[in-house]
Each structure stands twice: as structure tokens, then as C-alpha cells.
Amino acid sequence: MKIFGVIFAAFQNLVFLPILVILIIFLIWRFLKTKNIINKLGCESNKSRKSFLFKNYSSKKNVIKLILLITAVIFIFVALLRPQFNIGDKKQEFVNQKGRDLFIAIDISRSMLAQDLKPNRLEFAKQKIKKLVSNLKAERVCLIIFSGASIVQCPLTSDYGAFFMFLDQLDVETISSGTTALDQPINQVLSVLNTQKNKKTKLLVIFTDGEDFSSNLAYVREQAVSNGLKIFTMGVGTVQGAPIPFINEMGEIQGHIKDDSGKVVISKLNEGILNILAAETGGQYFKLSESDNDLRGLISDVESFEKENFEDKKLPEMQDRYNYFLIVSLACIIVEWLL
Template sequence: MEFGNTASIKFVVIPILTVLFLILGVRKREKILERIGWKKDTIIMIVKTLFLSLGGILVFIALLSPQKLKEEEKIAIQGSDLYVLMDISKSMLAEDTYPNRLEISKKELKEILNNLKGDRVGIIPFSDSAYVQMPLTDDYFMAINYIDAIDSKLISGGGTELLEALKLANNSFEKTDAKDKNVIIFSDGGERNPEILKYVKDNHIKTFIFGVGTDEGSVIPIDNGFIKDNSGNIVVSKLNDNFLKELARESGGQYYSLNNLNTGNYQKLIADIGKLDKTSQRDEKLNIYEQYYQYPLGAGLLLILIGYFLRRKEKEGEYV
């Protein structure tokens, strides 16, 4: 026998307070009867207190969900392996999307994780360089914690080294013997790079790309104002998605827009991922339990009711 809901131990205060108030009420009533000259029936009071206390304890035990392991079952989990390549260059701080491009990307990625089932996900932030922040895992709760930690200061510099991020993802796929290599990219674009196109084709990497930002663009805030060019003019960063669209198309993937008017394209991505071959297979153990909470719950409520409604007929100077 074990308890399946130990988190509810904090609610022990509820039955304790309930029983305490009931007992205090009984004692208060007894004192009133004593003042008007009626006798106290100590045995009845003890029985009443015992029933209320024991009932409260049983209700608390029921809250802990007592259970017994019935059987163990192995279930096969199938899914895809996905690496998320998150652009954290300075341009991703532009505020043409609210609150900025990086934050809206993180929010969209969380929506993706909330809708995945069985797929393993890894995260690679990139800027002037790239690194594996989180290897492939199906622990989406842990992944969301990693997403919260992403900011533009993780990597110094403001460039966009997408090729290095792709190489890291590819090396990780090869270490896990993945048959298919799928990456999700969040970026505001960059100059056309034939080397990247050749790399994804040679290594059979399929890219699903979110182009983050707007055609109008925005300035890039920094601590002391805004980023300026060599001539001292304030730089306006615009979405440069021509190459991103080409990369998605040539790799056999898809392109999606991400800005304040297009924040639901994660649903299209989920649908596209659902069409992928589920090459990641693993077994997970599922424990099946027999639940017994209903027995202490029923007994506890019954004892509380009996104790609460336990009454005597009072006469002056005696109980009958």
C-alpha cells in the first residue's frame, strides 16, 4: 500500500481545523449547560470527540489517495526527434512584435511544446556561435524551464551563425542514430548563404522555419539607446525572410510567419509534424493502481456525521 497524492499532505490543516472547531463548539455548549446547572455527560462528550477526530483523520487519509500497485504495463511511445534552433542575435530584440521578437518566439515555442505528444525536443540557441542548451528529451516541463532562461546575453556578439547551429543539430541526430533530421528555426532572417542550402541537402535535414518580425521593422534597443551603424545612423532591423523561405522550400520543410498578427501558426506546425514518420521509438513503464480512497472517505464522513448529530435530551440537573 502506498499514497499516490502525497502533495495533498498540506491539506491536513483542513480536517484538523474542522475537528478542532467542532470540538470547541461541543465544549462551549457543555460550559453553557454547566452554568445553567445541568449535569455534564462526560462519556457522551468523549465519544462525540472521538468520532469527530477519527473521522477527520480518515478523511485526511483519503485525500492522500491510498493505492496498491495492481500491475505494470509497458507501452510503446513513438514520435519524431526535433531540434529547435533559436536565433538570439541582437536584432531579435527589435520591438516590431510585442514585446520583442525573441520573447514572442519563446511564447510560440511554449505553445508548440504544449501540443506535442511523444516527440523528443532539443534546444540550440545561436548568434555569433551556437551551443546545445538542452539535448533531446520528451520532458516538456523541463524544456519550458530552459526556454525561460533564453536571452540575448547567452552568447556574446550579434551575428547570426545558423550554419553552426545546423551542424550541432546534425551531430546530435547522428549520435542518436535518428533516421530523420527535423529542425524548427526561429529567426528574423539574414543574407542568402548557399553553404547552408548545400549542408541541409547533403545531410537530409528538413527545416520548419518561423520568420519573426515585420517588413516595416523596428530599431534595436540596447542599454544606452539604440544600435547604430558606422555612420552613426540608427539601424532599423526588418524581417529578411527571402532566404528563410528558400531554405524551408529546398529542404522539404515549411515556412511560417510570426508577428502580432500571426501568433497561431504553431498549429500548422503541429499538423505538419504529425505527418512526419515517427522514427523515435521507446518503451515506457506504466503502473496501474487499485484505488482505495473511497473507503476511508466514506468511513470518515460517516463518523463525522454521527459525532456531529450525537445528541442528548437535557433536563435540569441531569441527562437522560
């Protein structure tokens, strides 16, 4: 999640917001209660006794201590969200390179939580994508996520550090509850390519379990062929399949998804549709495995296509800055303690 130029890499920790609110309310309640008690004692005491009892009490000091504590807990909460940003005047750089544009689409539908690949299909696919990109040579890569719809998660770039950062943000919290539509990432890539009319090499790699509920895949496939888009499909899962875990808001498995009749849904790899999609668009189908033979075959195919010259926008590297927030929080706590 990006807000005001700051990326929060652990935005799922926003679930702790109610705890933050409760803690702030408690601090304010404690402050008001203490103030009320002191006021009552002050009214019941004579002037000399009041002066003796509250000689070290300062209303202004207590307000400052309250502000410091509230600031400390807020900054600790922000640190939990893992803010990432650049310090200094690091602007985007443009570099001229020669290579190929590779669009990588990853399925984030709920079936990708099935655990027939360890730890689950989504994480297994992410590791494969990292290996794929790490072994490419001067290629620009684009990350697209899809389920019933598709989104460009990371635009075309040769800055692999930035690409991996966006890839790492995909986790259980990102998973969509919708179904899979294979036509969506293809449409997304075709839309991008429409702005690049002179592009010769057009490559799309789709990581998915092949479960498809799109209504016009055949038409979109024809559009891909007519536009020269080569589609490589990477099968994620096994033909035997596995149940789809139901995961609550805390990321804990709470049983498995069931159909209307109460039976546990088994998600299986659909190799047939992936084979057809790849073959008819001039690409190739690979089934993901523990070995890297699948990636070696894909990389060999990608490198067989012609390279092109392009001016690439290099994204500034975003770094974790949560430590600054923890330092401010610690400083507030120390000052509050000393007052």
C-alpha cells in the same frame, strides 16, 4: 548557469556581487572599529570602572554575531540567484516512447531585441515555442541557441518541464553581441544526427529574423538535403523592421544601436532567405503572427512525418530552492539579535 549540479535561474543578479562585498567589508570594519574603541576605553579606565562598563561585553559573542550577519547577507545574495536543485534521490529515468525528434533553434543575436513584436522578438519567439511544444504529442525536443555560433541549451528530451526551464533562462542577459549565422544551428543538428545513423525523421525548426552573415550557408544547406534534414523556418519580426535597442548591464534601454555613420540601425525580417532555406530542404516557411495559424500549420506538418521508437532519458525536475537560503538567513538574523 549550472555550478556543482545546482542551476542558478537568475544568474544575471550576479551584478549585485559588488554590493555584497561592500556590505561584508562594512560589517567587518564596524566590528573592528567597535573592538578598537572598547580596547581604548578599557586602557583608560581603572579596573573597577572597566569591570562596570564592559560587564556585558564579550569579544567571542561579537565574533559570533559578525559571522551570523555575514552568513545572512551571503545567503540572501545566493537566494537572489534563484538556486534550483533536487532534494532526495531523484535519478534520471529512462522511458520507451514513440514519436519524433524535433530540434528547435532560436536566434539570440542582438537584433532579436527589436520591438516590432511585443515585448520584443526574443520574448515573442519564446512564447510561440512554448505553445508549439505544449501542443506536440510525445515528441522529443531539443533547444539550440545561436548567433555567430551555436550551443545545445537543452538536449533531446520529452520532459517538457525541463525544456521550458532552459527556455526561460533566455533573456536580455543571454543575448549575444555578435551577428547571426544561419549555418551554425544546422551544423549543430547535423553533428547530433551523425551519431544516430538509423534516424528516419529529421526535423529542425529555426526561429530567427533572417539576418544572416554566414559564409557557407549554401554548402550546409546541401549537407542538410543529403542527410534528409527537413528545415522549417519561422520568421520573427516585420518587413518594416524596428531599431535595435541598446541595453545596459542593468537591463535598461539606453538609446538604439547606430552604424558607423551615426544612423540608427533598422533590423528587418528577411523572408527571402528563410523561404529559400525551407523550400530547398523540404520544409516550409511560416511568419510569426499574433494568431496561432502559424503554429497550427507547423504542427500539422510535423505530425505528417513518421514516428519512431526511442528510449528517452527523462531529466529530473529542478525546483526553486531559494526559500531554504532565505530561511537560513532569517535564522541567522534572529540569533544575532537575541545574542
